Amino acid sequence: MRRLGWLFAAALIVASCGGGDAPSDEPEALTVFAAASLTEVFQELAPNVTFNFAGSDELATQIREGASADVYAAAGPRYPEELAAQGFLEAPQVFATNRLVVVVPADNPAGIESVDDLAADGVRVVIGAEGVPVGDYTRSVLETTGAEDVLDNVVSNEEDVKGVAGKVVSGDADAGFVYITDATAAGDDLRAIELPAQPLIEYPIGIVTASENYHAAEGFVELVLGEEGRQALRAAGFGLP
Amino acid sequence: MRRAFELGLAVATGLALAFLLLPMLALFLRISPAELLDALTSEVALDALWVSLKTGLIAHAFVLLVGTPAAYFLATKRFRGRGVLVTLVELPLVLPPAVAGIALLALFGRRGLLGETLDAFGIQIPLTQAAVVLAVVFVAAPFYIRQAIASFEGVDPALIDASRTLGASPARTFRRVALPLASSGLGAGSALAWARGTGEFGATIMFAGSLQGVTQTMPLAIYAQLDLDPDVAIAIGALLVLVSLTVLLAVKLLPSWTRFTSASLIRSAPSGSS
Numbered sequence: 173m174r175r176l177g178w179l180f181a182a183a184l185i186v187a188s189c190g191g192g193d194a195p196s197d198e199p200e201a202l203t204v205f206a207a208a209s210l211t212e213v214f215q216e217l218a219p220n221v222t223f224n225f226a227g228s229d230e231l232a233t234q235i236r237e238g239a240s241a242d243v244y245a246a247a248g249p250r251y252p253e254e255l256a257a258q259g260f261l262e263a264p265q266v267f268a269t270n271r272l273v274v275v276v277p278a279d280n281p282a283g284i285e286s287v288d289d290l291a292a293d294g295v296r297v298v299i300g301a302e303g304v305p306v307g308d309y310t311r312s313v314l315e316t317t318g319a320e321d322v323l324d325n326v327v328s329n330e331e332d333v334k335g336v337a338g339k340v341v342s343g344d345a346d347a348g349f350v351y352i353t354d355a356t357a358a359g360d361d362l363r364a365i366e367l368p369a370q371p372l373i374e375y376p377i378g379i380v381t382a383s384e385n386y387h388a389a390e391g392f393v394e395l396v397l398g399e400e401g402r403q404a405l406r407a408a409g410f411g412l413p
Numbered sequence: 414m415r416r417a418f419e420l421g422l423a424v425a426t427g428l429a430l431a432f433l434l435l436p437m438l439a440l441f442l443r444i445s446p447a448e449l450l451d452a453l454t455s456e457v458a459l460d461a462l463w464v465s466l467k468t469g470l471i472a473h474a475f476v477l478l479v480g481t482p483a484a485y486f487l488a489t490k491r492f493r494g495r496g497v498l499v500t501l502v503e504l505p506l507v508l509p510p511a512v513a514g515i516a517l518l519a520l521f522g523r524r525g526l527l528g529e530t531l532d533a534f535g536i537q538i539p540l541t542q543a544a545v546v547l548a549v550v551f552v553a554a555p556f557y558i559r560q561a562i563a564s565f566e567g568v569d570p571a572l573i574d575a576s577r578t579l580g581a582s583p584a585r586t587f588r589r590v591a592l593p594l595a596s597s598g599l600g601a602g603s604a605l606a607w608a609r610g611t612g613e614f615g616a617t618i619m620f621a622g623s624l625q626g627v628t629q630t631m632p633l634a635i636y637a638q639l640d641l642d643p644d645v646a647i648a649i650g651a652l653l654v655l656v657s658l659t660v661l662l663a664v665k666l667l668p669s670w671t672r673f674t675s676a677s678l679i680r681s682a683p684s685g686s687s
Contacts, residue, residue, distance in 0.1 A: 229640040281523070296540060298622065303641045327540040328622025329629075331636065339622065343523040344539040 264378035282346035452648035461634035484561030510615025564598025
């Protein structure tokens with residue numbers, strides 16, 4: 173009996189200790205929240221860092237809700253600026269640019285050659301959801317080029333750019349709007365078609381104000397902005413500011 | 414010593430209850446009832462409700478219409494490999510939803526096992542409303558079939574035999590004896606399958622995609638709205654908590670309710686033949 177009582181007491185102590193993260197200066201503990209389109213290049217650049225790749229909007233929500241992130245890198249200025257204005261993020265700096273393209277599966281089942289073909293009957297198009305940077309860029313390009321009827325052929329609004337690329341790679345969608353870097357990363361599985369107009373796509377990076385690994389966070393931002401980062405970004409198909 | 418033990422039990426119960434219930438309470442406390450109602454009547458929420466209801470009803474009809482006879486067969490027939498079949502039917506029950514999604518794509522996807530043939534006939538299932546129905550059937554059916562097998566197995570074989578000796582055909586025996594006697598279990602299984610189907614997320618987002626008014630069910634709408642309009646996400650979440658609570662109450666109350674009515678059915682079933 174006594175032993176059981178102690179067991180409960182021990183369980184209580186364990187339970188009350190959970191949740192409190194011990195601060196650590198080790199760079200391995202660094203957590204970077206980054207736009208899904210940065211997946212390949214960031215993983216190659218810093219293999220030891222813990223990454224959370226998702227739609228920039230989702231990541232911003234998580235940071236606002238108190239997720240323990242040290243660095244935030246987004247696929248557009250909107251969310252970093254919002255977070256900075258609300259005091260969650262330190263002054264974000266642009267470290268890369270990107271281009272939006274149309275991608276089709278390698279066998280191009282719907283015979284897409286230009287943006288105009290996307291509005292044809294029965295073409296199945298996948299784009300990013302509203303509020304997800306790639307989705308907002310897609311909508312603005314379709315609007316400025318007068319090709320809004322393409323939106324009628326959208327069969328799914330994905331929560332991040334990798335979701336768009338994945339459904340085109342599998343062939344279940346006939347076409348999708350992604351960044352040129354995602355097309356590059358997919359290799360032979362995707363064929364990219366250039367757009368007649370380009371939105372300005374900038375990637376800002378900033379240190380999360382509540383970061384407990386400030387030093388390591390600074391180091392990561394310097395790595396991305398520095399020569400090594402620029403080379404990796406260029407190799408992945410990004411533009412440089 | 415005894416008191417320490419009792420105290421430990423009470424503390425553990427308190428911890429478990431707090432951990433399980435506080436998140437749901439927090440959901441309801443996050444917005445006011447007025448905001449909740451407002452968010453629930455937004456176009457996104459109503460569309461999601463409609464998509465969930467429509468695909469859920471179609472899927473549920475399939476589950477009941479095919480699952481009931483299949484469960485009766487598996488419960489009453491004795492043959493080699495029956496145990497293996499029952500286990501295989503239950504497999505999706507423990508399968509991670511993402512695996513369900515990629516498996517459905519592997520079968521129905523444009524480059525899938527069946528998908529290529531379907532594609533040749535101009536039929537595409539992924540990223541359509543039909544895909545939502547299939548995903549729901551796939552994940553929810555085992556919940557019903559498993560429960561239905563157990564319910565049919567629980568029917569006293571003597572009553573089946575009596576019905577047969579009195580001249581009722583197997584089909585009539587199934588309809589007038591087995592079905593009413595198993596009904597409470599079938600109802601509970603049906604409610605559980607409905608709950609699992611309503612909550613389906615992983616397989617749907619992979620196999621059916623997310624398009625408002627077409628494939629965006631309530632769980633998908635929560636995910637999509639979380640950063641666009643958190644109020645809507647919270648409101649849909651709160652609604653789903655209430656729906657789930659209703660289902661749970663139904664599962665708890667159905668057996669005691671039908672025990673009463675099916676008792677009268679036993680008496681009337683054999684003499685009810687004209």
